[in-house]
Amino acid sequence: MITIDYSLAMAEAVGTAGGLRDPELEAEGKAFERAVRRVVDEAKAGVLGFFGLPEDPSTLRAVDDFAASVDERIADVLVLGIGGSSLGTRAVLHALGGPPELGLTRRRLHLPDNSDPWLLAALLGRLDPSRTLVVAVSKSGGTVETAAQLLVVRKWLADALGAAEARARLVYVTDPSRGPLREEADAEGIRAFDVPPNVGGRFSVLSSVGLLPARLSGLDAAGLLEGAAQMAEACRRTELRDNPAGILAALHVLHHRLRGRSVHVLMPYADALRPFAAWWVQLWAESLGKRRDRQERVVETGPTPIPAVGATDQHAQMQLFMEGPRDKLVTFIEVAEPGADLTIPESSGAFAYLGGKSLAEVLEAELRGTAQALAEDGRPSLTVRVARLDARSLGALFFLFEAATAFAGELYGIDAFDQPGVELGKRLASGLLGRPGYEEAGSEVREAEQSRPSRHRWNG
C-alpha cells in the first residue's frame, strides 16, 4: 500500500555532505529500538492512546450508529474546533471528499477554525439552521475559541428552532468525564462522543474527532482505521530499517543532528493532500518544538516544518529549496494512480509533445525531475509513495506520520506529547478578556504596551 524510497537521502546517491552514510543510520538502531519499545510499552500501558486507536472498533460503531440516525434532511455539518480538533478533519475531507468548494460529499462540512468571525459570520448568514448539525470539538472542553463560537451558534440555532430543538442539533466531542463541554452535555442531555484522555489533540484524527465528521459526510471512516491498523503493525517493529515510521523519524533526526538540516519540508504531489501537509505541520511543530528535554535541561530545540505542494510549489518555494541554505530535507508524497485524470489533446504548437499524455503523467514527471534536480546538487529527499489515495492509504499515512513523530520525540530526547509553550499567551489573552482570576495578566499586557516607545512605530 505504501513504500518509502529514501535512497536520495543517503550518501551513496547524493554524496556525504548531502546524505547519510549507512553506518550513521545503523548507529541509531539501538536508540531506535529503545524508542519503539518505550512507545509501544506506553501504548500497552494505556499512557499513550493514539497507537491503539486503529484497533478499537467501539468508536467506529458509535459513530456509524449515530450517523445512520441523523435525519436525511440535514445537509450541512458545522464543525467548531481549532488546531488538532480541525486539521485532521480537513485533511480527511479534502483527500476523500473531493474539492470541498464543489460540495461533492453527502453532506457539506464547514470548518470555521478560528476566532476570526469572517467565515463563521458568512456561514451563519447562508446556512439553514433547520438543515444544519453542529459538532463542537474540544478535548478539554475549555478552548476559548471553540467555546465562543459555540455560544454564538447555539443562539443562532435556538433563535430559529427553539431551545429544545437546538439542543438536538448539537453534538459534542470531548473528554469522557470532565470539562465544560462534558458537564453541559451531561446536564442538558446533549449527545457527546469521547476523546480518550490519553490521546492528544494533534494525535486524535483517528478518534471520534476525525471519524464523526468523516462519517457524517459519507466518507469511509472504517477504511481509515483499517489502513491505520495495517500501518500500526509495521510501526511496532524494533529493527529500524523494517519500521517505516522509524525510517522517517531517524532520517529527519539524523539529518538534523549530523548535517544541520533543521528545516523539514513535506511536499505531496497531490492537491488533495494540501491540508494533510498542514495537519503534519502542527503535528511536527507542536510535538518536537520544545524548550526542555526529558531531563528538564533547557535545549530550545525543534525542526521547522514547511508545507508545500507539487507541482505548484515548483513555482513558489522550489527556488529556495534548490539554491538556498543546505538546511532542508524534503519528503515527497507520490500518489501512483490518480483519482481522476485528464488526457491532453493533440495539438500542433509548442506543446505538441504533450498530446496523448495525461495531466497525471505531467505531474509524475515533474516530481521525478524535481527529486533528481535536488539530488544532482547534493540536496536530499525521500519519497513516500501510495498506490492510490483512498481511505485505507490515508489512514496509513496518518498513522505513519504520527508514529514517526512519537519516535522522533524519543530520538530528540524530548516529550512529544505536551505543549507548555502556549499557556502564557492564553493567560495574557484571558486577562485582556476579563476572565476572573486573570486580572493581573491583563494589566501586565496593557502596561507593557504603554511602555513601548513610539519611535519604533511607523505611521504613514
Add this chain to the structure above:
Amino acid sequence: MITIDYSLAMAEAVGTAGGLRDPELEAEGKAFERAVRRVVDEAKAGVLGFFGLPEDPSTLRAVDDFAASVDERIADVLVLGIGGSSLGTRAVLHALGGPPELGLTRRRLHLPDNSDPWLLAALLGRLDPSRTLVVAVSKSGGTVETAAQLLVVRKWLADALGAAEARARLVYVTDPSRGPLREEADAEGIRAFDVPPNVGGRFSVLSSVGLLPARLSGLDAAGLLEGAAQMAEACRRTELRDNPAGILAALHVLHHRLRGRSVHVLMPYADALRPFAAWWVQLWAESLGKRRDRQERVVETGPTPIPAVGATDQHAQMQLFMEGPRDKLVTFIEVAEPGADLTIPESSGAFAYLGGKSLAEVLEAELRGTAQALAEDGRPSLTVRVARLDARSLGALFFLFEAATAFAGELYGIDAFDQPGVELGKRLASGLLGRPGYEEAGSEVREAEQSRPSRHRWNG
C-alpha cells in the same frame, strides 16, 4: 491606512539578544539609501516594472472595459495559471470576496493551479461551458502546467460550443509580444492582456494578472491600485525609518545577519489573509533564496518564510515559535475593524466572562497576548496594522511587501528578480515527457533512478 509597530523587534523591549539596538538599525541607513535609490532608479529606467504598476491607469481601463463587455450569463471564471499567475489572484479573492466556498462574488472564480488533475477534472465535470470564461495566465506563455490545462479546457469548450465560440471564451494574459500564448492569440484573434516584460510573475498581482480576475468577480480593482499608489509614495523615501518597506526589509535582514534569525513568519490574524501569506511565501522564498550574490560568488542564502494564521496557529505552530530555536522573527498583521463580527451571548457557565464581547475582540486579545508572550521570552515580533481589510489596504499591503522584498534583495546583495534554480528540474521533467531536444535529460533521470540501491527502500 497602515501602521507598523516594530517596538517588539527592538532591544529596548525584548533585550539585546532578542531585539536590535537602535544604532544597529541606524548603521544600515546608508546601505538602505543606496538600495532604495537603485530600486527607484531601475523603476524609472523601466528595468523594474512592479514599482510603477499602481500609477498606470491603462491596464485598469482595459480590464474595466473588457469586464463590462462580458455577458451577464457568464457565472464562472476558470483561471489557469500557477505560482505568480495564481497566488496573488487567490489572495485578492479571499481578502475581498469573502469565503470562496460560499460563492459570494459576482462570478465564481476557480483556480486549479496545479498539473494535478484533481480539481480541474472535478470542475470540468460540474461547470457549464456555456456559462464559463477561461483566463489563461502565463507571462512566458511556455509554462507547461498551464499549457497542458489550456489544451484540455479548450477542447472541453470546443466540444460543447464549437471551435469559434470556444475561442470567444478564452482570454490570455501574457507577454505583449512573444511566447506561445501571444502567438496563438495573434493568430486566432483571441483576446489577450499584457504582462509587462519588466514585471516578474511574483510581482505581477497589480498588473492584469490580478486585476482582470478581480474585476471579473466584481471586486474593486481600482481600489487595489489606489492603495498601492499611496503606499508606493512612502516606499520611495530614502530615510530608512520613514520608509515602511525599508523598515520591514531592514528588520528582517538585520535580524538574520546579526541575530541568526533565518526563519521569517508571516502571521495575519485574519482568515481572509491566509492566501496573502501564501502569496508572500513565494515572493520571499523565490526572490531571496539564491545560490549566488550580485558578484556571482556562491552564497547559498535565503531566509525561510513560514505562513501562519492567528489565532488558529496558536494551536499549531505557536508552541515551536515560543519554545523552539531562537531563529524566528514573526510579523503579525492586525486588522483593526473586522469586516463582519458576531457578538457572544451571555451565558452562565465557564465562559460567562465572554458574554457581550465579540469574536473580533477575542481575536484581538489573542494577538496582543501572543505578541507579549513572545516578547517576555525575548522573542521578537512586529505588527503591521491595517484599519480595515478593503481593496485599498490590500493593495497597500501587496505593494508594501513587494517593495520590502526588493529592498531586502539589495541588502542581502542578491538579485531578487530571477529564479535560475528551477530550470534544472523543468529540463529533467521535459525530458521525461519526451519534449524534443530534451531526450538526454530524460535518459539522465531514468539512469539515475535505476542506479538507486534497493536497500534504501521500505516496501511494507
